[in-house]
Amino acid sequence: MLPTSYKYIFRELIIPFIMGVVVFTFILIMFQLLKFAEFIIVHNVDYGMIFRLVYYLVVAFLPITVPVSFLFSVLITFSRLSNDSEITAFKASGISIYQLMIPVMSISIFAGVLTFYVSFYDGPWGNRNFENTIHKIGSSRTTIQVKEGIFNEDLAKDFMIYVGKIIPEKDMMQDVFIYDDRDKSNPVVITAKSSNIKIDISTKKTELFLYNGFINFIDKNVGAKYRKADFDVYKILVHEGTYVKDRTPNLPSMTYDELRKGIYSPENSEQVSWKNKMLVEFNRRFAIPFACIIFGFLGVALGNTNNRNVQVGSGFLSFLIMIAYWVLYIVSTSMGAKGSINPAFSAWAANIIFSIFAVYLFEKKV
Numbered sequence: 604m605l606p607t608s609y610k611y612i613f614r615e616l617i618i619p620f621i622m623g624v625v626v627f628t629f630i631l632i633m634f635q636l637l638k639f640a641e642f643i644i645v646h647n648v649d650y651g652m653i654f655r656l657v658y659y660l661v662v663a664f665l666p667i668t669v670p671v672s673f674l675f676s677v678l679i680t681f682s683r684l685s686n687d688s689e690i691t692a693f694k695a696s697g698i699s700i701y702q703l704m705i706p707v708m709s710i711s712i713f714a715g716v717l718t719f720y721v722s723f724y725d726g727p728w729g730n731r732n733f734e735n736t737i738h739k740i741g742s743s744r745t746t747i748q749v750k751e752g753i754f755n756e757d758l759a760k761d762f763m764i765y766v767g768k769i770i771p772e773k774d775m776m777q778d779v780f781i782y783d784d785r786d787k788s789n790p791v792v793i794t795a796k797s798s799n800i801k802i803d804i805s806t807k808k809t810e811l812f813l814y815n816g817f818i819n820f821i822d823k824n825v826g827a828k829y830r831k832a833d834f835d836v837y838k839i840l841v842h843e844g845t846y847v848k849d850r851t852p853n854l855p856s857m858t859y860d861e862l863r864k865g866i867y868s869p870e871n872s873e874q875v876s877w878k879n880k881m882l883v884e885f886n887r888r889f890a891i892p893f894a895c896i897i898f899g900f901l902g903v904a905l906g907n908t909n910n911r912n913v914q915v916g917s918g919f920l921s922f923l924i925m926i927a928y929w930v931l932y933i934v935s936t937s938m939g940a941k942g943s944i945n946p947a948f949s950a951w952a953a954n955i956i957f958s959i960f961a962v963y964l965f966e967k968k969v
Contacts, residue, residue: 612706623672662729677902711899719892723859731856809842886950904964
């Protein structure tokens with residue numbers, strides 16, 4: 604059976620750890636709230652799709668939220684134990700700080716294994732599904748492609764469309780004005796009472812269907828005279844589209860097997876930079892789980908103090924440490940991706956620096 608002291612530390616760590624995962628995930632989701640609000644209010648995306656996007660984001664954020672939540676739980680637990688003189692009581696009972704590290708290291712290993720798994724599997728799955736869902740929404744909704752009340756020129760080059768009103772629930776546009784100058788010798792002006800866009804998700808072929816309107820053009824066959832033609836239904840091919848194979852996923856969306864295959868595949872001079880980035884990403888997925896162990900030592904060292912400000916600001920301190928860790932990581936991995944330093948080493952540089960600092964601080968405090 605586990606000693607009572609270990610059970611006590613376990614219980615004290617688990618609750619803040621779970622709370623930290625929830626809180627830090629919510630904070631990261633907050634940065635996407637404006638986009639979600641726009642989808643719901645402006646583009647009428649259903650709540651089921653929004654919940655799916657949130658779920659994908661939660662999964663994609665786990666490789667970040669798990670380590671920082673563990674650091675938060677260790678900081679807040681040991682600062683409370685220190686403030687309540689419980690660490691002094693443990694030492695008086697013959698239980699050293701090294702023995703108290705056993706439950707901390709047990710949870711840090713669990714957090715590291717969890718981070719490793721979600722980094723290579725669940726995280727990329729969530730990130731990839733989030734990107735695909737956003738793309739699906741953007742490819743299938745008129746309201747994502749065109750904004751009402753302004754001249755939109757993003758659908759195609761030399762093609763401008765103005766929409767008076769958008770009805771998201773019907774995926775329709777009203778009071779449409781178009782200036783099509785793609786054929787320089789025969790530009791046309793088109794107006795229509797209503798319209799909608801059809802986009803093939805596979806090929807990106809884009810067609811614009813216009814209803815109840817007329818076309819204004821210059822008829823050069825009859826002395827370049829102005830002509831007007833009415834129509835009930837008129838179709839414009841905005842973009843021909845081509846079949847494109849599934850694109851290479853971005854680095855955060857690549858799984859363990861995809862990264863290994865990319866790293867060990869034959870290379871040419873044009874692929875060196877991309878392979879360096881893959882090598883950095885591959886090693887990062889090992890380095891961040893290992894950081895959980897470093898954060899265990901760092902959290903105990905920083906939390907083992909009588910300063911109440913540490914306990915009150917545990918969440919903020921966790922963020923500061925994570926930001927410092929991430930800044931070191933970004934600087935080193937950027938150098939690794941460019942080939943200035945070894946790509947594999949660049950992913951571990953932040954761990955090495957933080958390990959030295961954590962061990963020094965731990966030995967000094969204990």
